[in-house]
Amino acid sequence: MANVLNNLAADIYKAADVVGRELVGFIPSATINGDATTRAAKGDTIRAAFTRTPSVNTSFAPSMTIPEGTDQTVDNKTMTLDSYASVQIPWTGEDIKHVNNGAGYETIYGDQIAQAIRALCNKIEQDLFAAAYKGASRAVGSAGTTPFASNFDTIAQVRQILVDNGCPTDNQITLVMNTAAGVKLRNLAALQQVNTSGNEALLRQGTLLDLQGIMIKESAGITSHTKGGGTSYVTSGSTAVGVTDIALVTGSGTVLAGDVVTFAADTVNKYVVGTGVTAPGTISLNAPGAQKVIATANAMTIGDSYTPSVAFHKSAVELGMRPPAMPNGGDSAVDVMTVQDPNSGLVFEIAVYKGYMKTMLEVRCLYGTKVWKPNHVATLLG
DSSP, rough: TTTTTTTTTHHHHHHHHSSSOOOOOHHHSEEEEEEESSBOOTTOOEEEEEOOOOOOOOOOOSSSOOOOOOOOOEEEEEEEEEEEEEEEEEEEEHHHHHHTTTTTTHHHHHHHHHHHHHHHHHHHHHHHHHHHTTTTTTEEOOOOOSSOOOOOHHHHHHHHHHHHHHHHOOOOOOEOOHHHHHHHHHHOOHHHHHHHHSSSSSHHHOOOBTTBBBBEOOOOOOOOOOOOOOBBBBBSSOOOTTTTTTEEESSSOBTTTTTTEEEETTEEEEEEEEEEEEESSSEEEEETTSSSSTTTTTTTEEEEBBBOOEEEEEEEEEEEOBOOOOTTTOSSEEEEOOOOOOTTEEEEEEEEESSSEEEEEEEEEEEEEESOGGEEEEEEEE
């Protein structure tokens, strides 16, 4: 029974335009490493090479011998395809007979597949968001307060973090926020007035235009971060500029990934914790690490819970996707096809299985998320 799904494809794509969809901002803004033809097993890795900042020679000696050069270390980082997601849609012959007396099987199963793609996209969007905000370098803004109440100055502050960290300014930086922040931004008079904003796109169509060289997007996948309960922590040993691991002593309670912390010696920089602790131990700040020397016995404060908007360069955050691995010769599916979601651009595999007086459709994917470059990710607190 080959080509079972080919006859369904038109209905699937038609339904995708009808079913409601939540906003996705992280998926189109990240690098998508997708290959619909190469399958992968859960736990497989995708590798990438990263070079370090080289030392600069400040002198030279004329010679008839060419200098040897300074050896450089190339780091090897990996991303794991650790998330499998699928939606299974069973149909019996009697089910089909019943619905054909009403809306019709073609209409309903098309909507079911569109809803499955919707659910999978939302799950992937949420995972990308979690990876992005927990992998950010530093943060600006006020926790617990929706940004853009009176101006959009904090966008310039987010940009400062990125450019100070060496992020490229090549029109591939995106700030993704929730719709509450989007409302505040849309209501700013300076952006609604044509004479100050430059055009009427926001006023007439509600389109969020680029600001400060950053693309603005919204996402329904953003949730609030609840801070850890750690208290009275102080540092053990002096931390130099650029160091990410900081030993904590005397305090108690959890410090969570994604917590925003400051130190008595450095109240200006709000650092995002990459790896936390559940008791006195060592936390890891995301790169580029400490911006000032943090002396020993320095008090650390965990900032309040917050709702993050995340600014990042496209190359800093990656989504890897593959069809799941199959045994030699395939499994019992009678037909398999790939479908690209017109809303997010992601490609999913759809398979149909025939059983005893029953059929099952499955929409599935294997994926992983990774922040390769925390230096090029920053959080706007809200």
